[in-house]
Amino acid sequence: MAQHSSLNFLSNSTSTSAPDTIVDNKTGTTMGALILSLVFLLGLPGNVFVIWSILARARKQTVTTLLILNLAIADGSLMALTPFFIIYLILKKWVFKKMMCKILFYLCLANMYASIQLIMLMSLYRLVAVLWPQRISVITSRRTVMRVLAVVWALVMVVSVPAIIYRDVRNEKNTTLCESFYDDDKSYHAALQYMPEIVLGFVIPYTVILVSYICILRRIRQTKFRRRIRSEKLILAIVLTFCLFWLPYHIVNLVQVSWGLCQEGPVKTLLGKIWHNSRAVTSSIAFISSCVNPVLYFFAGKSYIQREGLAFMARLFEGTGLDSATRKSRQNSQNSRDKDKEADTIMLKDKDQDSVTNSNSNVKPVKNGK
Template sequence: MEQNLTYLLGSGGSEDMLVSYTSPTPNSSAAYEYAFDYSELHIICHPESVPAFAPTLFPVLYSLLFVTGLMGNALVVWILTVCMKIKTMTDVYLLNLTVSDLLLVFSLPFLVQYSIMSQWIFGSALCKIISSIYFIGFYSNVFFITIMSIDRYLAIVHSLHVQGIRTTALGVITSLAVWAVAILASMTDLIFFKEVNDNNQIKCLRHYPDGNYAWKTFSNFEVNILGWLIPVGVLIFCYHSILKYLQKCHTKSKYKAIKLVFIVVIVFFLSWTPVNIVLFLDSLRNMSIINDCQTGQRLDLAMELTEALSLVHCCLNPVIYAFVGEKFKKHLREAFKKSACFLSNCKDYRAFSGHSLDRHSSLHTKSSQLSSVGTVL
């Protein structure tokens, strides 16, 4: 059975200038099936073998990411909404970041099916919906990480000036604006993604009118600018300012906060930079600046690999932004204690109920108020 691997950030097919590469049965010669028309450039592009790991790696990887991403982010939503309640602007942003992670996670089962069956079986409507959900999740994820970085910068470096301003209501309004921008940024994908019959196989691909690949290049540059260049610039400014501020502090949480700053920036950079580099190179190929056949083949495989790497980020966000926080970990421990007592019919269940949790929370609140660094980071 043929194994077809496609990708969303740069989905391939006969209607798209990107690759849709195929791995036939073990007894036949594996080959790339290119949608990029090199004949217009007077180039003969011979097929190459697909790496043996490709047909198995991506379905397994996407399945693992789905399970871990769903469990981790669902746990964060539960703790935030049931145990902690939403009380601060940071909580609002963290909840919205988790929802954006879940949007990316919910698209993964469709990628698994697409990888295994080599074609789209869910209909044209779901083709548009799932592709749009994926891109809305992508943009909102990056935007909320950026907003949280700005929020941390203001709360730590300019804490005196923003007292009373960082309210839950303002967090909700800002979050609604972020979702609106993410939806607008994803409109081209909602418009152009549709079911396409490609060599008697039904696929979910971008279909551009009259073969106008300018829209494809526009989409790539949109991801590069909105999804990487601007966020990276904001992150570097915010966390550089935070580090300069922390160097002047003498709190016990100073070095832990500095470590967390480096983790946030490095993980973001490693997760999203490779796929953005490949998208930029793909734009150069669309504009015929890159017209080398072998380079084009490598770009197609690189797109698949780097997109899978970027999706790992939605599984790491709960660890980076939630589980490392002392307040969140305290509520998580209390929640597990109550669950364990409930399941084992613990006689001292009341000891772990709301009264105990409130007492611990109030103690933590008083101690955390001693340091804005500890509260925000």
């Protein structure tokens, strides 16, 4: 039986391609459980602190803080789910109900999509703010931003539905597994389900992010406002760490897509062994990306700690956002326009004075009252 799971830790095997399940891989399950335990202890309180900092301490919820807030909500939600998967890996069987099996893996996939889409929005926002600062106010009103965020969350909820459709609880090899099950002649369904993850969760967003930052960095090198580089470094670090921790997972996805499309034979058997032996570890490593952002924020904002106390992270987001830089650009543009208007006014006054003088010089003097 061909097997597949979306963002799964344990996937059982086909009868011909991979005789063992990932449950039988002690190294993979042990490493996965250890990684997830550390991720939970570090990531959940870290993301909760970020959420609290923005909601309770931020002076104003700008575009930057709203994006960071939603990213922390997505990451924090993912961290809250990790205890279920830790138990799954330690016991090597699914002890929760069938509905929990569907909902938990659905939420995992939805939050993965949300995280990368929010990071892509950060990159696009910075692209517009750096290249076209005079137009940023048109597309970044609070109402517009809230609508965009609502659309993003709605889309990720929709594209994650296959995790609910295919996920099921079954007994395989004397153990209970929460997996996506397919008929023997439908292993290509693995490709149908994994390809959206690869395309929508990695290829498209990272292409947009890469192009955005190439344009941003080129523009920064052409301008004198070097202080913007500091904020770009923080967001660039978020992008790179997300890519670093999710890349192995998507490579395994690609391997499983190839396995699903491959004909029975030694190549299919080899591909099956690769993704079975790698799935637990690479999925656990992917979770690290959701706990590393608060660590990056801490190091980026440590200069604020002594002065701002517990509000240091809120001050960091306010300081690193391009909202202030955009306002300065608009203010500079307004000042330039004011100076031009002032110059035009002075020129008009000079012209009026000249016309008055010329008019007076053309008046003939009246002699003897005549």
